[in-house]
Amino acid sequence: MSNQPEALSESKTAQRWIAQFDDGDREDAASLVDRLELFNEGQVTDAITRQLEEIDTAQGRVALYAEREISQATAFPIETYSNPHGNLSERAVAHAKFKPVSPRRGATRVGSEGWMAFLISQAIKANPRFVNHPAPRQYNSAKRTNRIRQIVIVTDFIGSGDRIWTMLHKFWRVPTFAAWWSRGYIRFHVVAAVGTSGGVARIKSHPCRPTVCVANVVSTLTGPQPKPWAEKWLRLAKRYGKDHDQPLGHKETAALVAFDYGMPNNVPAVLGQQFKRWKPLFSGRAPSDLRSFFGLPQTTADLLRSSIENQWAKLKRVLDFRSRRRDRAEMLAFLLALRGRWHADAEVEVAERSGLPTQDVLRLRGVAMSAGWISESSRLTDSGRKLLKAGLARRRREVNKVAGSNAPYYPTSLRVS
Missing domain, CATH: 3.40.50 (Rossmann fold)
Known part of the structure; x- marks a missing residue:
């Protein structure tokens, strides 16, 4: 397990896919594949x-x-x-x-x-x-x-x-x-x-x-509003997918998602479709070297551990959620993703920008309002701005777990040391 790549782009499957690009585009191709959000069955x-x-x-x-x-x-x-x-x-x-x-x-x-x-x-x-x-x-x-x-x-x-x-x-x-x-x-x-x-x-x-x-x-590369962070990947998808009738996927959705059981037709063609001499990242089920990136066991030992520990991936999410570090990171991600006044379906937009599940967005909004970090219209208050500034300054600092408590922890203030 120590030889397991840390990034999806470092896997053998992704390296074969990246090798299809010109030398000057391979860095962007690697960052694109690392941006995919992965879900297992x-x-x-x-x-x-x-x-x-x-x-x-x-x-x-x-x-x-x-x-x-x-x-x-x-x-x-x-x-x-x-x-x-x-x-x-x-x-x-x-x-x-x-x-x-x-x-x-x-x-x-x-x-x-x-x-x-x-x-x-x-x-x-x-x-x-x-x-x-x-x-x-x-x-x-x-x-x-x-x-x-x-x-x-x-x-x-x-x-x-x-x-x-x-x-x-x-x-x-x-x-x-x-x-x-x-x-x-x-x-x-x-x-x-x-x-x-x-x-x-x-x-x-x-x-x-x-x-x-x-x-x-x-996330998607396209949408009603321009996405500056997506420009280089859009150019890449269009240029290398020019021989496909839908280079950005069905209805030009250009979704950045993959499932262990296959890629939807809404992802860019260079990722999910085979055309002319182009091969997708993978077809059908994900290859064995990608299983761990989808949170799936890769070896017999992993299978045994999964059985003993009752689905380790799920348990790990729960344990991470209980940690102060995870709670703080989620709150900071939520606050960063806020744009203007809260409106109907705003949780969907915030979920896309933050990468948080929609249920967590609604939960975090309630916590932030109770703590006085945002107003009822979900605009940042002075204390919310201080929390965000301090939290970003300390984002790499280790935070010890609170012993004897399973309740999520939300600090009322963060000091910059």
Whole structure:
């Protein structure tokens, strides 16, 4: 383990990828690959499971659907009937089933939608108030509290947001669901482990006004606002990806993310696609020399330690979170990422800038307001500016752990020595 590279760019897989660049561009290519945010399957599963557990089912049952492409024009077939006034109307076919996920031709697994369907089946075992891909007839019940009140679409990653937007729209085009929504009977909800701020904004623009919950927001090279830090990587991606029809990935998202089970099509083409004589960083599952960077065990010893210590990667995060150093670093990252007044969905923007999960952003905002470091509009106060200045000056100084306390520690002042 002592020979393990510290940076992703130093791995054998990354070195082979970097070697494709001209000598003068290899430093920028190495920094680009080191900027990727990495997630493993276990982290994605935990993030989705945790968010599903937080959904309120007291007011009614919740329909869970795995994100997927729907080839039909609508989520369910529509039939014409004569209403009580003698006029012709349209409605969903009551007994129509939501088309099940099927394996892709030539593939051994059904893709992320099959995995999401499995997570949904596990969530239903834990909470019988959830309903697995229900048909329209299952939405009504004689008992009011047993009626389905929420439609939740589950996905691992939101890139451009187009696929979920389209899925929502195909529910929206079913007259029955549109009528239920207009009367307040149902609401739409999206749960994702990882996403981009642009993708989240795209989904929220749908007329059904869905609630979108994303555990981790990743950076992109593109966006509505210019990103000076991304300019050199944008030039690199465009120049070396010029032979690909989408050099910045699907919908020019240019997301800086990779999963141990594969790269999404929203990353720059030079990272995730093979074209002409160009080879991606990796295709399919991550090679063995990258496993440790994804928080996965690499050797038999690692596997045994993971088993004994109950998923070391997860435990390590908890232990780090309990340390004063981690708490201070998170607070400083949050304060640095603040821009202007707080507004709806500001946690998504702050999460992208800081690299913190959205739930931690909201938690840290509450702590900072209670401590008087920010105002109610989330602007830095004088004490907040002093904390930030002192914290940045001492960012490399070792801080001893507080013995006998598991509670997060937030100093009220930091002295510069």
